Every structure is written in structure tokens, then in C-alpha cells.
Amino acid sequence: MHQFRYSNSEREMEVYGYDSVVKSHCRMCHGGCGVIVFVKDGKVAKIAGDPDCPIAHGTLCTKGLASAQLAYHPDRLTYPVKRVGPKASGRWERISWDEALDTIAERILAYKEKYGPESVVFGYGTGRENEAVIYRIANLLGSPNVLTAGHFCYGPRISTGIITCGTNPIADYENFPKCIMMWGNNVTISNPDEYKGEPFSVALDHGAKLIVVDPRLTRPAARANVWLQLRPGTDAALALGMLNVIVNEELYDKEFVEKYIHGWEPFVKRVNEHPLDKVEEITWVPKEKIREAARLFATTKPAAIQWGVAIEQQNNCADNDRLLMFLMGLTGNIDAPGGQVLNRTPNIVNVGQFGAHGMLPKDQFAKRLGGERFRLASRFAIIQPKCVWDAILEEKPYPVKMLFFISSNPVITRANAKEVYRALEKVEFMAVADFFLTPTAELADIVLPAATWLEMDYVGDFWKRHGYILPRRKVIQVGECHSDHEMLNDLAHRIGQGQYWWDNFEKALDYILHPMGITWNDFKKMNYIRGEVKYYKYKEGGFSTPTRKFELYSTTLEKMGYDPLPQYREPPESPVSTPELYKEYPYILITGARPPGFFHTENRQVPRLRELHRDPIVEIHPDGAAKEGIKEGDWVIIESRRGRVRQRAKIALGRDPRIVAAQHAWWFPENKDPGHGWDESNINILTDNALEGCDPAMGASNIRTLLCRIYPEKKHPMKKKNRMSDYRD
Amino acid sequence: MNRYALIIEEFACWGCKACEVACKQEYNPVDATNGIKYLSVWGDGPKLMNGKLDFMWRVNVCKHCEEPPCAQACPVEAIMKREDGIVILDYEKCTGCQLCIDECPYHAISFDEDRKTVAKCNLCHHRVDKGLYPACADNICLAHCIYFGDPAEIEKKILEKRKIRGGWGDIIPKAIKISRR
Ligand code: SF4
Ligand code: SF4
Ligand code: SF4
Ligand code: SF4
Secondary structure, eight states: OOOOOTTOHHHHHHHHTOSEEEEEEOOSSSOOOEEEEEEETTEEEEEEEOTTOTTTTTOOOHHHHTHHHHHTOTTOOOSOEEEOSSTTSOOEEEOOHHHHHHHHHHHHHHHHHHHOGGGEEEEESSOOSOHHHHHHHHHHHTOOOEEOSTTTSSHHHHHHHHHHHSSOOEEOGGGOOSEEEEESOOHHHHOOTTOOHHHHHHHHHTTOEEEEEOSSOOHHHHHOSEEEOOOTTOHHHHHHHHHHHHHHTTOSOHHHHHHHEEOHHHHHHHHHTOOHHHHHHHHOOOHHHHHHHHHHHHHSSSEEEEOOSTTTSSTTHHHHHHHHHHHHHHTTOBTOTTSEEOOOOOSSOOHHHHTTGGGSOHHHHTTOTTTTTSHHHHHTTOOOHHHHHHHHHTOOSSOOOEEEEESOOHHHHSSSHHHHHHHHHHOSEEEEEESSOOTTGGGOSEEEEBOOGGGOOEEETTTOSSSEEEEEOOOOOOTTOBOHHHHHHHHHHHTTOGGGSOSSHHHHHHHHHGGGTOOHHHHTTSSOEEOOOOSOTHHHHOOSSTTSSEESSOHHHHHTTSOSSOOOOOOSSSTTTOHHHHHHSOEEEEEOOOOTTOBTTBTTTOHHHHTTOOSOEEEEOHHHHHHHTOOTTOEEEEEETTEEEEEEEEEOSSSOTTEEEEOOOOOOTTOOSTTTTTTTSOGGGTOOOOGGGSOTTTOOOOOSEEEEEEEEOTTSOOOOOOSSSOSOO | OOOOEEEEOGGGOOOOOHHHHHHHHHHSOTTOSOOOOSOEEEEEEEEEETTEEEEEEEEEOOOOOSSOHHHHHOTTOOEEEOTTSOEEEOTTTOOSOOTTGGGOTTOOOEEETTTTEEEOOOTTHHHHTTTOOOGGGSSOOTTOOEEEEOHHHHHHHHHHHHHHHTSOOOOOOGGGSOOOO
16 A cells, blocks of 8 residues: 655655655745745746745745746747837837846946935835845945835834834744734735744634634634724724723733833823724724634734734735734734744844945935935835826926836836826936836836746745745756846846956855855755744843833834834725715725735736636625625726725625725736736725825735725626636635 | 545545646646646635535546446546555546546546546556555645545544644545445
8 A cells, every 4th residue: 555645745746757856935915925836848837836845834825836837938028128109108128138137237327326326216015035235335335225025015004113122022832822803914814924823723613713804704704703893994903902901901011011011101001092982983893803813813822913914905904913912912912932933043144245235325315215204114114106107207306217016016016006106207217127028017118037946046025024944946947037137136236336246156155154154056955044042032131122111112213203102093085084975985995805816916827826706806795796786707897096906706694784895916918919908907096005005104005995886887798707716715 | 455545534624736746747748738637625614505605626536436326427436446446547448428427426526528438546556556646645735634545544644633633624634435326
């Protein structure tokens, strides 16, 4: 009888006759999962999970499994091109890497000379683990402007984590939390940042209790012991309500509060301004439920919070993050096994050092776009997108002349997409590095072919805070594609930064690893390296904050001129803040629930992933659907004050009838028009980016909750159903 | 004699659809833009289930029934149950008459327009016979809820898990109890 063994690569090699097998590290999302890649005739033949991986233990998601279809996609850009017609004309001509990089270098130097280095803005999307090289080249050039998703994704957790307790606290699934509070997140689908769905799921299988905070009934919400179905955008009020219960019922960790907290009294005062009656009215969550959840969370030890980006893409971004950290802290779960750990990364050159932030001259730092307004963001090298669009369109406070986007598709992902599009149409010169000619790339002057994770060597998870680094090993070469890191290393030499860079990027990997006394070649032979594992580190040296305490009252924010205590602000558009508008736009629109298979704008051309979701879906409650005359599967129009888009209706219970939920990041690569349908279903046509509506400290655009109307689009009858993957989502 | 079954504990499924893609990877070359699905995951609800608002993911795949009605319906004996329990559709024999499709109580058979035969999960018997786990059951599932092996052993494992979970999951996976029609 055969002995069955998971991911049995030896047997797999024998049976299928593969030529070789490479262990690597997926990056179809933020990365994390260890993979085994089987190769035949020089091509990737199969991708399997690596059971030795400490992050996901050999499990994979749809994206990881479909990576080869991305790498070998027939539409993939495999050589550099330059545009030979007007923007968005779709007329491109093949050029050499030398011509491409020389042209980009010439432009960078010319703009630097004429308008200052700040007129050149680099950008990336949701970190393709290229952040360190991009910051390095920008800082060394003297440009303080790197446009990332950092204002409303992960950046806020890092920034508020650092000012509150020294770093971003990470849920410690390894030690099995006994209670998990999943807040505005579904880790089983999204696998965000440090977290993967697998360890979360295993913790539940070990008996953890579950609290879910979500306006939608997701599967985790359906499985939860307590589901808090809040009004979108009221997270801060809900957290203040829970803290109110914890403080007034004395459910907090007394020793922690006595010894390790800064600002207890003013904090208690703030919390007492949020009695449960008031919180119920704001959040629509019955106060008994809030109390039940607060008690369960505070009295079950250890407990962890599974959080994510939804609470950050709001006007309450920084305070939402801080309040959730307060819940972790007050209950004694910070740096506790099975709670929320302040991990130590291995002893390597960290992302900040590699990013050469210290090399940016002071007077250039002072020119950071929006730096005076969004002071917390600016401290952490983060800028607000609208400030860049304004600098292009109105040349205020100074002109931005060049954009270089690396793995970023801002016409789809940034708020107020029409304005983004206008800015990209106007900017004098734009370079893009990506896998495909995306709607953003179609507006570029030069597009560089970027490598997928299968085509690069890298120190995987270098930037994360879970304490691990894992080798990503190159498996294949596709066309002339280069990794973002290699192309920037090359470009840096062409703009006179040679002395700070390397002959080839492998030497940069050696540099990252050198404090540990190892090289890339040594690391390549390992499965992973983990930083020192230690709990309750604060008991020895305190927290790494100005007061050495866990700061409820933030001395940093106070110095920057912000309210040192967290507060609740109504969303800029809501039944409460804009009642008149609510009469005209009578639904609260929430955006961005993640379907499996896509990573923001990515993968809509990958057949195995696209067939999971052929069309963009907007969910509406049966009451709302009946009222608006919408039937299941209808194409409908969703409209806000700023524009209208079409998606297909899914009628579902488990949402408040006043809410509709639309998917984000849709474009249609199969549409061969150079716009690729960028404005057809793109929900950011509807979102607002007015600076007044952003988080005052981080500049987070409020894209998750706004007001809309919704009605059937009669002229487009429902398309014929697909054969096997019928429309159902 | 080995007894093989593929059992998915739907209670634990998160709807990530990795199993769908793993199956696709096994049966379709990388450049294939389509290809039939042997397994598909779909959202059931949110709706009222047993008086409670609930939402479940369902995994639609052949249950390798004890007395497979699909086999009984097939006029050319293209569907056979092996002694180890795997119900195999022989694509060479299938004439595409589709008589089996309506007989399957789990809607696990579909018609492949390209091949002009029906299609269903054959439990990756080409892998199983060589000592490899079925592609979807090879530890890819983040919920660890796809089980392959002896059905009695699997039932034991699921019940054990359920106990630790604290009583969650009162729905016995359907494949364990397959009744005659
Ligand atoms: S979760 Fe991310 S890292 Fe893991 S397999 Fe999916 S895409 Fe890859
Ligand atoms: S892989 Fe597991 S969790 Fe994901 S859809 Fe399949 S059965 Fe469900
Ligand atoms: S009847 Fe359906 S589930 Fe049962 S063996 Fe046949 S195809 Fe599989
Ligand atoms: S056992 Fe094999 S054929 Fe059946 S669903 Fe799983 S992967 Fe597909």
C-alpha cells in the first residue's frame, strides 16, 4: 500500500517526470506562502504548497496556484516599449532596455535640474516587495515624494503602531488565541500583509471564540459567537463603546494599566463621553451586543484582533487603528503569547535603512507634498495622492513633471478616478513598470516589463513585521522581463547614484543579509530565518515610544498639533453628516470586499482566476432590490455625486437594507480598446478625494463608505450564463 | 482493500476556491483558457437556514456514492465504481448521451462541450494509484477541510475536530451517509 504524504515532491517528480523542483516564496499578494515549483522543459509545470513554510504550512490560495498563468500570459509585456501615438492611443513600439532606461534617466536628470528633484514622483501600489528600492532611488535623488498606498493601507498601522507601542502588533496565531476579534476583514479570502487565512482557521479549530465586526454577513460572521453588524464607517465609535465597557466594568489588565500606560485619565474621560446608548445610536449595533463582545474579548485570554485595511480607508483611519491597539493593550494582550506580538525581525539591514531615508536632505524633506497638512504620514515618508494630482494639474505648491509607477494602477485604485486620469493625461513624462499594458500604463511614455515572483531572487517578507524572512528563488526567465529591483539598480547607475548601488542586484541581497554574516547564496539554502522570539519585552525596557509607555495619549500627535486622544468623526457623506444629500442618494455604499483570485486590479486576465468571477458584483438587500426594481444578475447603475458605473446585482440578506456593497478595482483586459474599460465598473469613479474628507493625520482617502443611488440598467440585458461557472458569487 | 473517499467538511470551508484552481491546474495545461470544472465552490446564502440567518460555502464535487445512481443510468457502462470506492467515468466509453446528469443527486456531472462527453471528478485516480494525494486534497486547503482516505477514519477526524471546536458544525458531511435512491 502506498504511503500518502502531503506535497510529496520526490514522488511527484517520478510520476510526472519533472526535470527539477525549486522551493520559493509566492508574491501574488503581499506574499508569504512557501511554494514548491515543478519545472519541465524549462517551464513551470506545477505549483504546490511547501509544508515547511512557517506562514501558511503548505496551503495556498487561488492566486498562488495560478501564478504560472500570469507568468506565461500571451498578453504579457515581455520587452520595453515606448508610446508612438498620443496618450491612450495604444500605439507602442519595441525598444531596448538601454534606450528605455537612458530615456528615463535623461528625463529624471533634466527635471531635477529645471524644477528640483521633488518634481519627479515615484510610486508603487500595494508593495510588490519593491518599496525599499523605490524609496532608495527617490531619497538619493532628493525627491521626498513616493506615492504609495501607504496613506490608507498598512502605512497607518505602521505609523500608529510605532507612536503607540513601538511597532505594528501582529496576531499570534502560532500560540492559539482563545478569542479572535475579526474587525473589518476576512483573512480567509484576502490573506493580508503578515496574516494568512490558514493559521486563523487552525486557531478556530483549536476552539477559539470568534467576534466579527462587519456590515456584511461573511462566512466568518456567520460562524461567529458574536457578529457586530455596524453602520459603515462607525468603527471608531464602536471601539470607544467597547472600551467604555472594559473601563467601567474594570475588565482591563490592572497591572498593565498601572505600570505601562501613558495618559490613563484623559483617556478614561474620552471613553466616558461615549456611553453605550450614544454608541448604539451612532453604530446601529444594539448595546447588549457591544457589551457582550467587549466582555468576551476582555475576559478570554489570550485574545487577538485580526484587522486590516477596511478601517484604514476611512476618515478615521489613524484613530481606528489606535483604538484597536488600545483594545489589545488594555486587555493585556500586547506582546503576550497568543495575543498581539511586537515581533523582532532578524538582524538584517531593514527596509528603512535600505530605503536610505536618512540620505534625504532636510530641505527636501520639508518639500514633501502635503507634508504640512498630513504630518503623521509625512513623518513616515507617505504622501497623499491628491496632493500629487494637484501638483500636476495646478502646479501647486510646485509642478510635478514626471511620474514613475512601478506595480501601480492608480486610475483604478485611487479615489476620484476621473481626476487621477486627468492628471496622468497631463503629466509631462510618465514611466510605468508592470506585467501588462494596464489602463494606467496606456497613459505612459515608456513601459518596462516587470518580472513576476517566479522570475526573481529576493529576500521575501523583508518588509513585514511577523519576524520571518524567506528566500524567494528565481525559477524562470520570461522574455526580457526584469525585476523592479534589477531595473532600478540599473537606472540608479544611469542617474549618477552608482556609488550607492551594486553591480548586480544579488549583491544588494548580500548587503541586506550581511549583519547576520551570511550571503544570498547561504540564505538560498535555508527555509527561512526568524528573529528572536520573546514575549513581554516591554517589561524590561518599556515600549519604544517617547514616554517608554504604551501611549493612549499620544505625545507624538500632540507635538504635531493633533488631538492626542482618538475620536470618532462621521464619514464625510452619511445619513448623519449630509442628510440632504442622503435624500437624493439614499443608500450607503461600501466598497472593496475582496473576492478570491484578484489582488486589487491584478489577475483579471488570468483565465483560472477570472473564471471565478467574470463580472463585477454589487450586493443589495432584497428590500432595496424590490424597491428599485432590481433582479438577481441585472446590470445596475451605481451613482454618486461624482459619477456612475455599472456592476451586476447580487441580492443577498445579511446586510442592512440601507447598504449596498460594490466590488473595487475592476477593469476589463479583454476589452482591447486602450482604456480597457477603466471607467465602466471602477468604483473609484464614485469615491471622493477632497482633502477635507481625508484622515487629518494620515491623509487616508475615505473610499470605503459614501452615499449612492442604484437602479437597473435596462439597455444591457443580462448576458448568457456561462457553462460551468454560472454567475454565482 | 483500501477504501478511498473525498470528503469536504463544508462547515469549515471559507470559500477561498483554492481547491477549484488546484483541480484546474491538474487537468489543464497552463495555456488553456478554459476547460471544464470537476469541482466548484459556491456561496449558499446569506439566507434563513433552520430559522437562523446563515451563510455557507458549498463545494460541488462527485461524492463517489456507495451505489452510484449515475452508473446505473449509463447505458454503455462508462461509469464504474471501483472496489476501493472511486467512481470512475471512462471518457473513452462515454457517448455523451447525458442520461447520467439528471440522475446525480449532487449535480456533480456536467457536459463538456469541447469533448462532447460528460465530465466529473474521477478522484484523481491517476495520482491516487501512484501514491499521490488528489490535487485538491494535497494540503492546499487553508481550512484543512478536504479529506482523502478511508471514510471511517475521516469521519472520526471530523468528529474529533468538532469536539475541540466546541460543538461547532452540526452538519454531517453528506458523503459519509449515501443512501440508495
Ligand atoms: S496568500 Fe498570497 S502569498 Fe499565499 S499563495 Fe496566495 S497570493 Fe501567494
Ligand atoms: S480550498 Fe478548502 S476552504 Fe477553500 S474553497 Fe476549497 S474546501 Fe473551501
Ligand atoms: S451520482 Fe453523482 S455524486 Fe454519486 S457517484 Fe455519480 S456523479 Fe458522483
Ligand atoms: S479529486 Fe482530483 S478531479 Fe476530483 S475534484 Fe479533486 S482535484 Fe479535481
